[in-house]
Amino acid sequence: MQHWWSLKLREAKNNKHSYILLAPYMVLFTVFTVVPVLISILLSFTYFNMLEFPRFIGWQNYTRLFLEDDIFLIAVKNTLLFAVITGPVSYIACFVFAWIINELSPKLRALMTLIFYAPSISGNVFFIWLMVFSGDRYGIANGFLIKWGFILEPIQWLKTEELILPIIIVVQLWLSLGTGFLAFIAGLQIVDKTLYEAGAVDGIRNRWQELWFVTLPSMRPQLMFGAVIQLTTAFAVADVSIALAGFPSVNYAAETIVTHLMDFGTTRFEMGYASSIATVLFMIMVGTNLMIQKLLRKVGE
Amino acid sequence: MTSSFIVRKKRVNRSFWGSFSLFILLAAFGAFMVLPLIYAINNAFKPLDEIFMFPPTLFVRNPTLFNFIDLINLLGNSWVPFSRYVFNTVFITGMGIIGHVLLASAAAYPLAKHKFPGKNFMFTVVVLSLMFTPAVTAIPTYMIMSWIGLIDTYWAVIVPAFAYSLGLYLMKQFMEQIPDALLEAAKLDGASEYRIFWSIVMPNVKPAWMTLIILLFQMLWGSDGNGFIYSEQLKSLHYASNQIVQGGIARAGAAAAVALILMSVPITLFVFSQSRIIETMATSGMKD
Numbered sequence: 001m002q003h004w005w006s007l008k009l010r011e012a013k014n015n016k017h018s019y020i021l022l023a024p025y026m027v028l029f030t031v032f033t034v035v036p037v038l039i040s041i042l043l044s045f046t047y048f049n050m051l052e053f054p055r056f057i058g059w060q061n062y063t064r065l066f067l068e069d070d071i072f073l074i075a076v077k078n079t080l081l082f083a084v085i086t087g088p089v090s091y092i093a094c095f096v097f098a099w100i101i102n103e104l105s106p107k108l109r110a111l112m113t114l115i116f117y118a119p120s121i122s123g124n125v126f127f128i129w130l131m132v133f134s135g136d137r138y139g140i141a142n143g144f145l146i147k148w149g150f151i152l153e154p155i156q157w158l159k160t161e162e163l164i165l166p167i168i169i170v171v172q173l174w175l176s177l178g179t180g181f182l183a184f185i186a187g188l189q190i191v192d193k194t195l196y197e198a199g200a201v202d203g204i205r206n207r208w209q210e211l212w213f214v215t216l217p218s219m220r221p222q223l224m225f226g227a228v229i230q231l232t233t234a235f236a237v238a239d240v241s242i243a244l245a246g247f248p249s250v251n252y253a254a255e256t257i258v259t260h261l262m263d264f265g266t267t268r269f270e271m272g273y274a275s276s277i278a279t280v281l282f283m284i285m286v287g288t289n290l291m292i293q294k295l296l297r298k299v300g301e
Numbered sequence: 302m303t304s305s306f307i308v309r310k311k312r313v314n315r316s317f318w319g320s321f322s323l324f325i326l327l328a329a330f331g332a333f334m335v336l337p338l339i340y341a342i343n344n345a346f347k348p349l350d351e352i353f354m355f356p357p358t359l360f361v362r363n364p365t366l367f368n369f370i371d372l373i374n375l376l377g378n379s380w381v382p383f384s385r386y387v388f389n390t391v392f393i394t395g396m397g398i399i400g401h402v403l404l405a406s407a408a409a410y411p412l413a414k415h416k417f418p419g420k421n422f423m424f425t426v427v428v429l430s431l432m433f434t435p436a437v438t439a440i441p442t443y444m445i446m447s448w449i450g451l452i453d454t455y456w457a458v459i460v461p462a463f464a465y466s467l468g469l470y471l472m473k474q475f476m477e478q479i480p481d482a483l484l485e486a487a488k489l490d491g492a493s494e495y496r497i498f499w500s501i502v503m504p505n506v507k508p509a510w511m512t513l514i515i516l517l518f519q520m521l522w523g524s525d526g527n528g529f530i531y532s533e534q535l536k537s538l539h540y541a542s543n544q545i546v547q548g549g550i551a552r553a554g555a556a557a558a559v560a561l562i563l564m565s566v567p568i569t570l571f572v573f574s575q576s577r578i579i580e581t582m583a584t585s586g587m588k589d
Contacts, residue, residue: 011418012419017494018420022407022411024404024408024463025404025405025463025464028461031464033430033464035445036442040441043440093330097327097330100324101327113575114568115331115334121568122338122564123519123522123563123567124543125564127546127556127560128560131340138354140340144357174337179467179582182582186581186582186583206316207316207319208319220586221587225586228432228587231432235434258434258436261436261439265440266528274440275440278437278440279437282437285432293587
């Protein structure tokens with residue numbers, strides 16, 4: 001054992017340049033990502049209001065969260081609904097559109113990539129949807145529906161409980177062709193061209209078979225990366241919900257785990273309780289991601 | 302009539318109806334993606350009576366620069382001048398990008414090319430951090446910021462951006478494809494690891510720089526201070542724009558103008574760096 005340690009130590013000494021190059025990044029990464037996760041888990045077992053020293057209270061935050069906090073259950077339901085819909089839909093959309101765009105001529109391909117990617121990098125421009133779905137006659141949605149005679153009175157899109165979630169899902173999808181989409185575009189371009197020719201010789205008859213038997217298996221690494229990106233975004237819905245539906249939203253119709261966390265963390269200063277919400281979200285996100293990675297590893301095997 | 306004029310090269314067994322239906326799908330969703338942006342651009346040039354016209358229009362009829370003038374007047378009269386918000390955002394974005402590209406590249410080099418104890422562990426932790434949202438760590442991060450005295454300074458936004466994990470991940474994956482022979486040759490010539498990093502590795506990963514730059518740009522340009530900045534004179538353009546948007550009907554024109562300014566910068570940046578970003582993304586895959 002002692003031998004093993006001295007061996008490792010010598011190895012580390014020989015690589016001191018590597019550690020020096022890594023140090024600045026890793027120190028900041030530890031301070032601003034690793035340590036906060038650990039503190040958050042610790043705080044979730046305490047009562048903490050930022051003024052007094054945290055007091056250990058065991059599992060009380062968690063029992064309160066799941067047994068007494070009805071709004072948290074709404075938030076979990078909404079978050080899972082967003083994740084289950086926008087996660088897979090945006091993932092498939094990223095791939096399908098990357099796949100169609102990849103068949104275009106280079107100039108058209110660059111243009112279509114820009115069009116699909118632009119919403120996700122345009123910052124807070126999603127508030128344009130406020131004007132599309134505004135509750136008066138001047139909003140695009142109401143304006144055209146009235147003009148064409150489908151409705152007589154403007155609809156209060158963002159104040160009607162049943163409409164809030166679908167609208168947020170639409171906007172979230174509009175924003176979701178981001179890094180994952182680019183990874184797929186890039187991945188499709190480097191698929192070995194000889195594989196397609198070999199496939200044609202082996203009797204691949206149409207584009208769908210080619211997609212299934214050649215393209216998808218050779219893109220597994222990008223597919224796994226894209227899954228992490230899309231899934232993480234799908235679970236983190238908050239900004240769009242707050243911008244469109246308000247904070248808090250009508251009857252908590254658009255409450256998500258992240259907005260619930262913000263409610264307790266920044267409005268009520270119940271930091272211990274907020275930390276337990278953060279820890280639950282952390283577990284759900286990392287757990288789901290690892291599970292999906294395991295599934296995707298099987299693609300094409 | 303075939304679709305060959307849009308198709309790069311005819312490959313095996315492409316049915317016409319297959320191409321046709323995919324083309325329709327692409328056109329429909331393309332319209333869904335681009336129409337709100339076109340609407341946003343047009344709104345910026347609409348006189349106020351056109352923004353509130355019934356029935357609403359997508360395209361501007363009598364284009365005017367009135368909204369931009371209104372925006373400048375509006376912000377000229379505010380307590381903090383408009384130029385200050387612009388400076389804050391440019392400073393935060395610029396510093397964050399420089400620091401991140403340097404630190405993430407320096408860390409990516411040993412992770413991609415060296416073998417040492419702890420390497421796999423460190424990279425695994427970085428990959429795990431891609432799997433949750435920063436909201437999870439917001440409270441402890443705030444506490445840490447206040448312990449080291451970063452609250453209400455530019456650095457509260459800049460320093461955490463240095464250690465953005467997606468940037469390190471993409472840089473490391475991209476560096477792996479640099480041929481080892483290149484590095485070995487430099488080592489034989491007596492170059493130190495730092496020298497190899499700076500004069501051989503860095504020039505070879507320019508496409509990845511561009512990618513890190515645009516990812517960070519997108520994050521910092523749209524940052525509203527993350528709740529760490531209180532002083533009005535330190536706040537960002539994005540924050541100022543949110544205030545205008547909340548101004549309602551009277552401010553709808555100025556809000557449209559500021560939205561156009563905010564969105565045009567990242568989009569322009571992407572137009573010029575698209576090919577290099579795609580090159581980087583080609584290596585983004587996760588290996589088993």
